[in-house]
Amino acid sequence: MNDRIRTDVAHNARVWNYWLGGKDNYPVDRAVGDQVTAFYPSIGEVARADRAFLGRAVTHLAAEAGVRQFLDIGTGLPTADNTHEVAQRVAPDARIVYVDNDPIVLTHARALLTGTPEGRTEYVDADAHAPERIVAAAAATLDLSRPVAVMMLGILNFVLDTEEARSIVRTLMAAVPSGSYLVLTHPTLEPELGGEGNKAAMAFWNENATPPITARDRAEFVSFLDGLDVLEPGVVSCARWRPASAAGHTVAQFGAVGRKP
Numbered sequence: 001m002n003d004r005i006r007t008d009v010a011h012n013a014r015v016w017n018y019w020l021g022g023k024d025n026y027p028v029d030r031a032v033g034d035q036v037t038a039f040y041p042s043i044g045e046v047a048r049a050d051r052a053f054l055g056r057a058v059t060h061l062a063a064e065a066g067v068r069q070f071l072d073i074g075t076g077l078p079t080a081d082n083t084h085e086v087a088q089r090v091a092p093d094a095r096i097v098y099v100d101n102d103p104i105v106l107t108h109a110r111a112l113l114t115g116t117p118e119g120r121t122e123y124v125d126a127d128a129h130a131p132e133r134i135v136a137a138a139a140a141t142l143d144l145s146r147p148v149a150v151m152m153l154g155i156l157n158f159v160l161d162t163e164e165a166r167s168i169v170r171t172l173m174a175a176v177p178s179g180s181y182l183v184l185t186h187p188t189l190e191p192e193l194g195g196e197g198n199k200a201a202m203a204f205w206n207e208n209a210t211p212p213i214t215a216r217d218r219a220e221f222v223s224f225l226d227g228l229d230v231l232e233p234g235v236v237s238c239a240r241w242r243p244a245s246a247a248g249h250t251v252a253q254f255g256a257v258g259r260k261p
């Protein structure tokens, strides 16, 4: 086993996998996952809504906006409909660079590298706190003179300092040209999205699991999209971003897609 993998402390990538019904997790992850669910019963629904948003956003960008390059930071463990599968279903020549810093995601990365012969997929073991390194590594696979969809789903919440989180986004978006996109999801305590239950759950998480997490309010989330043209329907619960049907709940996870003018 990779000696960076700790089985005595719950890790976000593995607990997220547990909430999504995956098998790549340990007893400690399932125990913490169940306790968080006791504080915040809709967390499984949040995880599923986030993945469904990823599918709709990537499909839109590949099919309608003509994007052929995706930089998916905070990838998570392989699951159904990973970014390359969604993108390459529409555009077999799409290129995808995945980035995560969790050692277990690294050990499963091969499952993310099974793209089409026309396209390319690459995996980079890197930390979002070092965006320059991510840009340099991505440049080996992506043509950074052409539009890129930078995807940060459920990851800026692990950058606890909001100014640093903004700076990371600015660095990444400065490295890609006009016509590029930023795809974001982020948990919130906002009552308008029913997020109050997140508070106790996050406090529990921060005492019992890693990495530590924070929620952000609407104004903070909107600030990550500064300088971008936000696509309709704007900043909403990720479950309400161009939903396939009018049914479906609001979850306490903001979602938005912005285009670099």
Ligand SMILES: C[S@@+](CC[C@H](N)C(=O)[O-])C[C@H]1O[C@@H](n2cnc3c(N)ncnc32)[C@H](O)[C@@H]1O
Pocket: 012, 013, 016, 050, 051, 054, 073, 074, 075, 076, 077, 099, 100, 101, 102, 105, 126, 127, 128, 129, 152, 153, 154, 155, 158, 211
């Ligand atoms: C909540 S999961 C989201 C996974 C996927 N993006 C999704 O939306 O389903 C967050 C992922 O971010 C990764 N992550 C957390 N902090 C990170 C950091 N500083 N650098 C890189 N990845 C990080 C975790 O390992 C985990 O796989």
